[in-house]
Amino acid sequence: MPDNHVVILAAGKGTRMKSADPKVLHRAAGFSLIDHVLRAAAAIAPATTVVVVGHMADRVRDTLGKRPGLAFASQEVQLGTGHALLQAESHLAGKSGTVVLLSGDAPLLRPASLRALVQAHTARGAAATVLTARVDRPQGYGRVVREDSGRGRIAAIVEDKDATPAEREIDEINSGIYAFALEPLFASLRSIGVANAQGEYYLPDLVKIYRERGLTVETVTLDDSREILGVNSRRELADVAAILRATKNDELMASGVTLIDPATAWIGPDVTIGADTIVHPNVYLEGQTRIGSGCEIHAGVRVIDSTVDDGAVIYNYCVITASHIASGAQVGPFAHLRPQSDVGEGAKVGNFTELKKTTLGKGSKASHLSYLGDATIGEKVNIGAGTIICNYDGTHKHPTVIEDGAFIGSDSQLVAPVKVGKGAYVAAGSSIVEDVPAGALGIARGKQANKPGWVEKNRKK
Ligand code: UD1
Ligand code: CA
Numbered sequence: 001m002p003d004n005h006v007v008i009l010a011a012g013k014g015t016r017m018k019s020a021d022p023k024v025l026h027r028a029a030g031f032s033l034i035d036h037v038l039r040a041a042a043a044i045a046p047a048t049t050v051v052v053v054g055h056m057a058d059r060v061r062d063t064l065g066k067r068p069g070l071a072f073a074s075q076e077v078q079l080g081t082g083h084a085l086l087q088a089e090s091h092l093a094g095k096s097g098t099v100v101l102l103s104g105d106a107p108l109l110r111p112a113s114l115r116a117l118v119q120a121h122t123a124r125g126a127a128a129t130v131l132t133a134r135v136d137r138p139q140g141y142g143r144v145v146r147e148d149s150g151r152g153r154i155a156a157i158v159e160d161k162d163a164t165p166a167e168r169e170i171d172e173i174n175s176g177i178y179a180f181a182l183e184p185l186f187a188s189l190r191s192i193g194v195a196n197a198q199g200e201y202y203l204p205d206l207v208k209i210y211r212e213r214g215l216t217v218e219t220v221t222l223d224d225s226r227e228i229l230g231v232n233s234r235r236e237l238a239d240v241a242a243i244l245r246a247t248k249n250d251e252l253m254a255s256g257v258t259l260i261d262p263a264t265a266w267i268g269p270d271v272t273i274g275a276d277t278i279v280h281p282n283v284y285l286e287g288q289t290r291i292g293s294g295c296e297i298h299a300g301v302r303v304i305d306s307t308v309d310d311g312a313v314i315y316n317y318c319v320i321t322a323s324h325i326a327s328g329a330q331v332g333p334f335a336h337l338r339p340q341s342d343v344g345e346g347a348k349v350g351n352f353t354e355l356k357k358t359t360l361g362k363g364s365k366a367s368h369l370s371y372l373g374d375a376t377i378g379e380k381v382n383i384g385a386g387t388i389i390c391n392y393d394g395t396h397k398h399p400t401v402i403e404d405g406a407f408i409g410s411d412s413q414l415v416a417p418v419k420v421g422k423g424a425y426v427a428a429g430s431s432i433v434e435d436v437p438a439g440a441l442g443i444a445r446g447k448q449a450n451k452p453g454w455v456e457k458n459r460k461k
Contacts, residue, residue, distance in 0.1 A: 003097030004118060005182065006046040007088045008037055010104030011054025011075040016233040022056040023231065024104035025063055028241035029248070030268040030286055033231055034064065036107030036244075039269075043111030044100065044118050050088040051104065054078055080200030081176070082192040089186045098122060099180045101203070106230040107240055109177065113227055120220045121179035127215035128206060130154060131177040133225035141173035142204050144219065154219050155211055157204035161197035172221070174204055175228035184215065244269065274310065292327065301332070309345075323355070326362070344379070358389075361404065374416065375400040384410035384428060391416045403438065 014023025024034040031039070034051070041049060053060045054075040061072050073087040085101060092099065098118060102109070113131070121129035132144050142157040145167060157174045158167050192205045210217050222228065231237050248269055249262040256275030259265045266284040273279070274293025284302040285291065292310035297303070300317040308314065308325045315332035322339035325331055328346040337343070341355040349355065350367035358375040366372060366383035373391040376399065377383070387408050389400050398416035402408065406420045409428030420426060421438030429445045436442035 002122065003047040003095060004044045005048040005092055005095065005097060005099045006041045006044070006050070006102060007073075007085055007099060008034065008041070008049070008051045008102045008104045009081060009084050010034055010060055011052050011057075011078055011084055012105070013055045013078070014105070014232070017231075017237075018234075022059050024060060026231070026237055028107055028231075028237055029244040031107075032063070033107045033237075033240075034060070034104040037102050037104055037109070038064075038067075038070075040109045040111050040114055041100070041102060043114050046100070047097070048091060048095065050091045052084045052087050054084075080194070080198070081203035082189055082201035082205065085203055086186065086189045086201075092182060092186070096182055099182050099185060101176075101178045101180065103176050103230055105232070106176070106228055108227045108229050108243060110227055113222055114177075117177070117179050117220050120218060121181075124218050125216065126179075126218040127181050127184055127210050129179040129218040129220060130157070130204075130207065131175040131179075131222060131228070132172050132219050133175055133222045133228055134171050135173055135225045136171070138168075138171050138173045142176075142202075143167050143170040144172040144174060145170065146172075153211075154207060154217050156208040157202075159196065159198070159202060159204070173228075175222065176230070177228065178203075180206075184210075188213075280316075298332070306337070374398065375402065377402045378404035378406070378422070380405050382407045384408050384412065386411040388413045389416060390414065406436075 010024045017023050025032045049069060050071045050073050051064065052073045052075050057074055064070055071091045073091060075084050075087045098121060100118060117129060117131050140160050142159045143163055144154055145156045145158055146152050147155050188206060188209055191209055192201045194201055196202060207217050226243055229240055231240055248267050249259055249265055252267065252273055253259055257273045258278045261281040264281045265279050268286045271285045271289045273291040276293050277291055277295040279297045280299040282299050283297050287305040289303050289306050291308045294311045295308055296313045298314060298316040301314050303320045305322045306320050309327035311328045312325045313330045318332040318335045320337040323337040323341040325343045326345040329343045331343060331349045334351045335349045336354040338356040340357040342359040343349055344360055344362040344364060346363045347360045348365040348367060353366050353370045356373040358372045360366060360377045361379035361381060363379055364377055364381040368385035370383055370387045372389050374397050375389050381402050390413050391397050391400065400414050400416045401419040403420065403422040405423040408426045411428055412426050412430045412432060415433045418432055419435045421436060423439050424436045425441045426432055426436060427441060427443035430442060431444050432442050
């Protein structure tokens, strides 16, 4: 296989977004537009990836710069798509293979379509292959002009503004995505002129130039024309986000997941869910979240970068970030799991309970109104209602250990660093500042005094 190289055009201004941010950094379904494009590009394992930046170049560069294997070319003035591609030349000097041109603002292109384009291009030994689509409303797009009254080989691409009335009737359009053989590409780009309605260097002019020189130009037509949709406005941003979301939801349902209301299931592209899991309305599953099978995620839950094992149930309105919930555990309603929390098998985190960097062992329960931070809690521990772990002394965070089978009475405070031994009890309402040994009862509260007849006496006064 010859090398594949990818060039992504991202220099344009995006005026209609009316934004202080570069267009390609706007997000749809949890990823920036250009991220979607880079993710699709990964399907052809590019040896080189060049992003052509111009408008707000520094912002785009700074945001993407941390990623390995990305090169940037700058196009200071946007003189057209042909000129934009030319800016990538130095990054491809001395290389060979196929150059795939993508648009940074077209996030719906599927990896499979990109692979099909490159496969057809190399198999047919073409100098250029244009990805095309048939659409009901071709207005605004470049039209694919074919020989033999539209039935033959591609002869040229004519931009909407330059098209004759007859050409405007053509419903096959240029996606703006192409595969090019590297060898003749850059020399040929220099022969593109600006004699057109917009006075720009049109990359699609290469089709006519190649055909006139007897080079092979092929086309691959998409089955689903929506894949080429680009984003030029907030309206279109919402439209592509809706398509990404619906596509993901359809895949999940096809694989055996119940989405009670797909219209309000917000599930990111990388999220995985096992069969027979039920997702209720208004649920947000984001980032690298993995949900097992047979789980139930109730309405209003938001899960970010977390793992939920088989059979776990998350009740309404929980927020769960970078945490793990083991199989059969129950969380919520109204629980907050902050990063690095681990809820063990069959364990229970109830309403208004917050965990941070805390392990709650197998079968343990914290059913009501607790804060558990920086704690390692063993198996079959009962954390009574209103228990607070005081993990912060105003300067430092300290750890707490609660061993297997311990019982923490309601409304207790455990002032860290502190340890409650195996099977120990803490009396309700205690402020525990010293370790409680295994099997002991820790009690730390004011002693109760009852005054007989006090009520009656006071009333007479
Ligand atoms: C382009 C194609 C058209 C095709 C359509 C598909 C040309 C001349 N026309 O039209 O045939 O049907 O895409 O969407 O190519 N860009 C730069 N630098 C420039 C100009 C553009 O980086 O100097 C970038 C833009 O930011 C954008 C992309 O290239 O991401 C496409 O450019 P645009 O001017 O929007 O082309 P279209 O008019 O959409
Ligand atoms: Ca455009």
